[in-house]
Amino acid sequence: MMKTSNAIWLLLLLVGGGFLVFRTATGSMGKAYVRHETFDATTHINKQIQKIDDEEQQELAKGKTLSEAKTDKRMKLSDRLPAVEGITWTKVSSAERGELTGSDGQPDTAVVFSWSRTIGLWIAALGTLAIMSFLWGDNIFYKVAESVVVGASAAYAMVVGFWTGIIQNLFSKLIPTAMRDTVLPGLPGSQEAELIYIVPLVLSVLMLWRLAPQGGWISRWPLAFFIGATAGIRLVAYLDADFVQQIGNTIIPLLVSDNKQGLMVGQSIGNIIIVIGVLSCLVYFFFSFEHKGVVGATARLGIWFLMITFGAGFGFTVMGRISLISDRFSFLFYDWLWLPKPGIDA
């Protein structure tokens, strides 16, 4: 016979599932819409020309003349007008379901149902539930969702890294003309090949050598360069921003006063706590002396400071985690289930 606790959990799942089936069947949840906006290149350029003309009028009214750069820009835009005649494009952006009708109550024909985004919405919602199902226990839905997240994240990072790192930072410097003619039409015409970028290209190839059947040791050279350079850069930054500056931040007056208010008690207490806290924590991590007597008492005080710091950190972590689950609930309730947002939809 089923245990009472399991029966309750099963009942909760059935009620939740039944609610989903009902909402889906009545078509009152889980749809995504997009807004289609069509632009005309001629109108777009004319607007820019009009804007410059308006600025010119304003400048003339002030007794000034329009800057040379803007005059040039206006001329370039005018020159482009014949070439772009007849060119149009459509911008597709997300739309809320509240945008289905315009402010006049009539249906907004620019807002249409999107199959692709609706499928994405359902994958996101079911993926969220699959991840949350780990609270019940490890299961196949959680494992699938976890694998999808890891795989998609790795692929995304790789693609972004390729286009922004290898294409825009390396090849655009080495072979700018070829890049301009193919994948980077916006590359400045003044950019010339910088042969120094052969060095990172060679280092990159050497780094990948470890995948070759022989000579894997070659990849250690670029790795050594990378680690050495990174350590050097970080060392300087730490010494300046953390070590020296933080010592400076600790050398503060224990009693703070000014001419108007006299002794500022609150700030003085704060400064005293900072100095005592820093010194006692340093003593705790000082192991050359046995922690007995004065050293032991100071070290114990240091432990208190550390524990309070960890407690504050824990408190902030709890707040952060609640924010994350709150965000997911918000997505499930409002974006997926279309429950009314209190104070907004109601």
Next chain:
Amino acid sequence: MSDIMPTDSAHDPPSDISPTDAGSDSGFDFRNLDRRWIFLAMGLSIAIPMLMGVVFPEHPSQEVLDVFATVEGLEDGSSVLMAYDYDPASKGELEPMAAAFVRHCAQKKHKLYFITLWPAAVPMLQKNIAILNREYPEYTYGEDYVNLGFRPGSEGVIKVVVTDLKKLYANDVDGTDLNELPLTANLKNIQSMDLIINVSAGTPGAKEWVQYAATPFDIKMVAGVTGVGYTPLVPYVPNQLAGILGAIKAAAEYEEAVLLEYPELRENPATQEGLRKMGPQLVAHMLVIGLIIGGNVIFFTDRRRGV
């Protein structure tokens, strides 16, 4: 009620819990409470206030007011680097403060330069720029704001852009030559920024911006960070960081500070996203505090009894 509380799995890892062995029905015992009841209580403590629209009043703390005053104190039309280093995993915590920064800067008509060191943050930049497009139509791309997007290299990117921006950023996120945009045509590096606003979920993030830009080049900077990242950054305030916002609580207070200064924004519900998230926060925190107190009472009672 006593037979609904499972008792035998409280100390097992989650992977060991299955619906069939979650508990025996031997009696009500908080010592062996099935953790799933706590998960359910936590879920309800967040869901119910959220669905009921519970909102509590917020009063900006001095730390938040310091950040607000730094942005507000800049002359209208100042140059601000919006370094947003967070991804969808932390958007629930950071999006409200990121949006509040954008709105506050837009109210001040600051020139905004969006940049990120995180590959997955590009859509986050676009979401924040959508606020400008939707609520501040007078903001023109290339003249009032620009999206520089992402470049790989973590803190290496900061090292470069702080001395020669166009060495790494010849184009904006759409591939437009920065020399063709009025806002960036004469921009040499980010030392000319009047302020860096960093919203950071980890590394690289606020710490790296402090280490490689704010401290060595004496650029004014404020940051908004996750709860986890807040305490390690506090020692930088006020000498190396003008101010810092810690997690959703500070975001809500910042929203309130902006709304107090610009009350016309209150008509837009999107400006109170952080404030709305504080209702579930309070109830969930009360539950956590109650559970900690309850657990300690049981622990000390057992110890006194010699259990």
